[in-house]
Amino acid sequence: MEQMIGGALAELCGQTVSGGKTLLGPGFKSLFLRHVLPLKRLNHIFSRFSSLPGWTAVPDRVLQALGATYHVLASDQAKVPSQGPLVVVANHPFGAIEGMVLASILLKAREDTKIMANFLLGALGIGEANDMMIFVDPFGGHGSVKRNLKPLRDAIKWVGAGGALGIFPAGEVSHMHLRRFGVIDRQWSPTVARIIRKTGATVLPVYFEGHNSPLFHGLGLLHPMLRTLMLPGENLKKKPREVRAHIGKPIPFKRLAGLDDSAIMDYLRLRTYNLQNRKRERRVKLLRRSANSTAKHLPVVRAEETSLVAAEIRRLPTEQLLLSSKNYDVLSASAAQIPNALHEIGRLREITFRQANEGTGNPIDIDGFDQYYRHVILWDREQDEIVGAYRLGLADTIMKERGLSGLYTSTLFEYKDELFHKMGPALELGRSFVRPEYQKTYQPLMLLWSGIGRFVISNPQYRFLFGAVSINNGYLGISRKLIVDFLKEGHTHSDLARFVRARNAPRGRSLGKKNLGLAYSMVHEIQDFSELISDIEQDATGVPILLKHYMKLGGKFLGFSVDHKFNDALDALVLVDLARSDPRILERYMGCEGVTSFLQFSETNGSNGIGPAGDGRSELRNDKCA
Template identity: 35%
Template sequence: MKLVEKDDFAKATNLDKIGLKRMAGLMMKILKIDDINQIYEKLSDHKGVEFIDRLFEEIDVQFDYYQEELSRFPKSGPFIVIANHPLGGIDGVILIKLVSLVRPDFKVIANFLLKKIEPISDFIMPVNPFDADVVGKSSVPGIKDAINHLKNGHPLGMFPAGEVSTYHFEAGKILDKEWEEGAIKLIKKMKVPVVPVYFKARNSFWFYLLASIHPMLRTAKLPSELFTQKKKPILVRIGKPIQPAEIDEYPDVESLSSFLRTRTYMLASTLPPKKSIIKLPVNPLVKKGIKPIVAPAPISKVLEEIDYLRSKGKKLTETKNYEVFEFLGDECPYLLHEIGRLREVTFREVGEGSNAEIDLDEFDQYYTHLILWDSEAKQLVGAYRLGIGQNIYPKFGLKGFYVPTLFKIEPQAEHLFSQGIEMGRAFVIKEYQAKPLPLFLLWKGIVHVILRNPGHRYLTGCVSISNSYSKFSKTLMIEFIKLNYLDKKLAKYIKPRKAYKVKIDEREKEFVLSKAKDDLNKLDKFIEDLEPGNTRVPVLLKKYIKQNAKVVAFNVDPKFNNSLDGFMYIDINDLPSQTIQPVLEELEAAANRAQNNPEATE
């Protein structure tokens, strides 16, 4: 059994129409279609996914994807998968393989080549309703089949371009042609979730050369392109389902097509440059130059220092099993050791960290440290480092603060430090990050520090965006913040020492920003949709924005895995009442207790 017969080839390439049908055999040999027929005959006894697996082994095709993204295909009910079409054949087979892992009832609308593969016929719609050769003739049965398949609760796949991608000279990229109107109309009509899939792959140079000469040559070369993908991993991204309500926001076919196409191609923006992702953790750290993390401090010494802080009245607040303390770095060396160790552990887990054995520097010795302690687990849960401006600035000036090591500060902006409390190196260890209390209590501690140091006007510091985010997502966050939270006046006087400069697709950037506008939650959702592993906008960045922070500039920090630091400040007078009020009530209650029982001590 052959996959491509001479008559089929002659018809597909129009050789029969120009009187060159007798050349079909020679052309098939030159284009290695005879080799494809041999492989097909060898594997024809296998059926379904087994055939696909054997085919990939035979032609040595590899494809990589993030395994957690398979869950983006709904486990029940109808949905439509849309994808770009860079390869024109093998990408359709990969799509069948991936979706069938979750939904064996999947079918795809395929081109002439896939329709010929009998062992996977159960996955193929028998008639392509968008095929130019059948429109107006036999397309109605194809459309009915597609509609019935979805109405019966099954998923349907399609390549809306209807043909393989080609090189577009104006864009300088390999892109689909404009997507077929019929495909978009079907999507709009069915009102089911749409899952975008992006393939990062390309055919050979000769394919694009022949395609630029004539579509017939493109069609003739397409089958043999199977062999050009050998040992060239094809990268696949699966987007989050686009719900019918969002699709309904686009009233006409043209705007909906543009939206769906952009959502599909945007998935490319977060792909790594190197082609290896399937069996690796998302954004693994480069291990070169990373030192082993220092051993923990003796727990007995740590507990002694916790008791010391209690005895010296250094406890700021407590809730349930949590206590918040403050101390100067040189007061408690063992606790400071644990802060530095756990900082490094926590930051490395998100692609940051100093890569040193412990994350401590010269500022830690005289900065105030705010810690959250779990008294039941006897565990340091998290910490903040605070530079009290009225203590540091008179002694050291700007050089006494950490932020000026990352940003150039003009005299017009020095008041942020002389009248400010610098916050930084914030962390909550992994085991407690999903709990709401730790970050809330650390911020409660910050408010206590503010009230104990009433001469300060500002909270300042850097919020980090890990280098594990894609360039596209980092740029989106920066541009969103600049549009909505930038202090343009102060930005004249504060400049990064190493600016972040990256070019991304302007059309895609404007698409996201126009959709998000000033809504941080919408941006958060876009980042989650784009980034592997359900990564979202950094928690601290969202926290600071909700505290009415203003951002001034962004700097790349090469000492911390090239993480991106945004310099921000909060006018203490602008802190939301819900941030200040719980602490005021707590202090008032403590004062009342002291008044009613003067002999009571904390």
């Protein structure tokens, strides 16, 4: 290998540019010898540690000799599948050391691990460690295709038999790209997609923080071979050094099966580089959490007497019972009917919202809007306690009596009258919660939504639902910006959004398509986008469940506003046209006959100037319910 590098150096020093001058003079040769000389030490390290018994320990031994350690969260390490065909893709910032880190990470989860590596690494004399390597020629020169046929077959055979294979799809170290003004991998090889496709492997994205020295990247702009010459020195210096690795969620093959090879690699690159967003705001989040921990929250009020709350719930008229399921009842009530129960709802709201990095900070979450809004309550008959609740505002009635300022969302957004002229009757939804003890399953939330569905069946004029969906302050700032940009790009109601203005618009510029890279072109469904957010958030939190729910109903967004009175939650104003929602989803909350009657009413009573309602789907529903 030293002869190979020496020859390359001689070739570079002999190259000429315009005017007959050499590309690199004698001074450069001396400079590079200082960086290439560490090759002997690197060779010695690999030879020494790879010859010891137990090849699976080689990566850790080499890292120790290099004075290097790595950091990976335990929750990330746990994401490595312990069995089954697996391809691990990673960025390539350093050129060698990250290969040892990747091998160490994978070997801690499973011994059937191999790393696809540059054939030059084999020239270092790594002995028994050859067993964990599949060597390829990534340079694409004359004869490289033929030389790579056997390694490709070996890789497919290994993964197809259930093994794990770590790959750096760029094939060469990350380097400076002037157009993007950053250090990133070159285009990823579609050959990796062939391995994935032929084996049906799960894919695991891994992102390594960091990059090589400015000298490395600066000289690499003169000639790519200069980067290769400097790699030994780059991987031996800066002791001690810690490499930080971030691991995303495993991606099942079925998510990739419908894409061509190029699209597969674009998507995997997106999922990998998306993980760098953790790095960018790690310190910001720690500072914000520290500030939040010192924020003064007043003690929450004591619980209401159970017997008083239960008596109010039992006194509600039968017609206000929306549905019953096992030990649960869902009921509708006014504030005047449930003074004690409403007090308990306010107490439970504050407890629940504080645990979600929201909340008013007051002893109880009750405001003036509660006095004239309707309340949908989920009641546990066996435990005699409130499980959760929603607040409903009949917008047409409220505006007739109190004007636009009578709507809670008017505290967050300024409305023009044209918005409601176009919509007609609408329900404002908000202040939804399920108390923490009942959050282990989705059933309570499903029952609350079913209660709202039954309310709409009885009041079918309320075709439109709208309200503020909170994106709490526990999310990284980058996650909140990504969510807003995603919703603005393809999920805004362009016709109606012009009638809405945020009172406290989010600060900071939009990330925009350029910085989001392939996010817009590769990710369209909210569940796929939620996976991106989940990869960034170290507690694996995806997009808020309510936001996903409304989007599945066809929700569109009208604006975004920060609620400083609710722990700086970012509120997304969503609008759902139930007459345009997927009937199969509506059926979960309305039942088959309920959906049919609602769609028939919507078709008969027109579109309110926004769009056609129903498209004759009620007839299809009739056939299905028969």
